[in-house]
Amino acid sequence: MITDNAYYWKITDLKRQAVIVRSEIVKFTNQFFFDRDFIFVEPPVLHESITNKKAEIYVPLYNSKYSLSSSNALFMGLYASEFRKVFTISKCFRDESDTLNHLVEFDILEVEVLNCTLDDILQIIKSYLEFVLSRLLESSYIKEYSEVMERLEMIQNHFAPQIITYDDFISNISDGDFDKDLDISDIDYLLSKQLNDVVIIVDYPTKFATWTAKKIGNGKSIAMNILLPESYGELCEGCERTNDIDLLQSKIRIANADKIQWYVDSVKQIKTDRCGFGLGIDRLVRWIIGADNISDTRFFPRVKVGG
Template sequence: MIKKYSIKELLNKGKFLIDQKVLVEGWIRSFRYSIFIILNDGSTINNLQIILSKKFDKKIIKKITIGSSIRVIGIVKKSIGKKQYIELKSLDIIIYESVDKEILQKSILQPKKHSFEKLREQAHLRFKTNIFSCVMRIRHHIAFCIHKYFHEHGFFYLHTPIITTSNCEGTGKMFQITTMNLKNQPIDYTKDFFKCETYLSVSGQLEAESASLGLGKVYTFGPVFRAENSNTSRHLSEFWMIEPEIAFYHLEENINLAENFLKFIIKYIVENSMEDLTFLDQRLKKYSQKNRLLEKLELILKFPFKKISYTEVIKILDQEEKKKNIKFLHPIVWGMDLQSEHEQYLVDKYFKTPVVIFDYPCIIKAFYMRVNNDGKTVRAMDILFPEIGEIIGGSQREERYDILLQRMKDTNTDKNKLWWYLDTRRFGSVPHSGFGLGFDRIVQFITGMNNIRDVIPFPRTPNNAEF
């Protein structure tokens, strides 16, 4: 029986398979001189060269077009060319589906450079392109190693609800879920499917907190939704979040966990996705003046993150503005929410390393964050990365019932909707912490892609829900 190999397996084991008969399947990337077929099956960025036998009928050769899917039985041979170690001398070819040349000319599969905007217009086909297949394979490995990390560190995977009645952060627009005709006024939500107002969740944090207060260590990994009209290269309407929650953890332990977690992901990808990273790195060298991708990733692993309080950050930005005559668009005032320009300056210009900022003012942070003794700041932290800005946001949670209740009043958070969350502070409450990592953001950082829409299979953004 002839053994079937993926192209990745065949290329890896090729030197041990010389002169053996094998079977491969894939899509044709190019066809040259009516002899050389370049085949790929998605398992690797590298292609397999097929040498056509002269015995093949010309009618079959005419059907061999770019994008066509084929099955090949052939003999593994050591390649004469320098670009590959092995090639396959064909004995038999079955064409599953031939692509019409006129249709091909209108698609992104034709062999020429396409803009990313054009690729998004044919998102159902871009999996077959070199760059997008690289990104998707890396995305898979990042997801896998996230589960691996938490499993090895004693966390339990928790599935939190996608349908919710509350906004975790208390700000921002949410997508409403209803079976009712909202044109009818007044609206009686007791007649709706869930008998109350419901929305697509922006976070699983509050539910994860309650689970951590019984299980110790939990994490969520799933889709979340935000209805803000943010049409930028850094925002999606539907995206994926990782949110660990840990009982008996203080802020310092939370920061150390987040740094260790990020470095684990990057180290894993460098060790397991080098072929794809190298391809993306070469692309950046060709089309961009940014830091080289591999150098950027190695820099994250090389040094500890810089840890600094919000108050110290404000002093640094104020001094830099005065000393170096830098003009920020947003004035530097204690109590302000740091903007992208401030974050980028700190990471790319001042420290030149990832930065952890902690102890933010109460007035700009969510109700659930633990209040410090000064009464003005909370035990919050953000991790900033080069080029991308904030990649993790987290905090030590407020475990004290009375103070949490007061914070909910101060921020106009509906305690009636979150009665159960308040209730967790009455049954053996403990110090606990957690953070959120935007999955698509870390994929964007690791792959070096400029637009977050190019690191998710089918992006959902304002005015776009196609495919």
């Protein structure tokens, strides 16, 4: 745990590299999506608090009316109902124990698109990552760091994401001690130690998929997860969203979350397939610079005290 007065003495060359890489990623991210006619939107940092929501951080103001945003998926759904293709890079906050791959405060790229299937959104993600990697290699700022350039070249040369179903991925795990009924997201960085390449896992069990994901039967949903190799863990989660108003209404009623009725009202206006995903910028930076710990991607890492 770093005390506030010790941050300056904890600045390393690796963290300096992270700042430059992050800055360039943000620049190239905006270029990628603006060139494809996406609208940039700004979801609020404060959102309506939902009792007992996983990893929620509540604000002790206004009778705890608000919590810090842990995901912008619902806001992005509303924005997409108005503007069709939207993206944002924003702050999110989750009350998670500090590990190799978790920060309490982190940056996330979130994208929501109408008239879009899961295959379409996977192509967008792959094209985005290829674009960012190639632009980073051309960056005059990055060229000042030979070790980052070498790693980028290695990543780009081996970047060939493989798509595999959840069931096939689980059956191929070599560690016999792994509980195969656990959500991959809970132990992502442990599983990724066994990977040599980027893996896109599809056909997620509904019980592990987000409640906004479209079901396809047999306990599966049209949801995906992208794992990086070498213990870098989960980079991205996404799904094809459900437009089933009765299902969404039921979920809200069960969770006693009438404060987000506005989301269902916005979905009622959508008459086409739609998809969304969230991609961790800090995790992308960590992978690119080869940091052992995600805290090395920030000058001021925020981690759970006592985690």
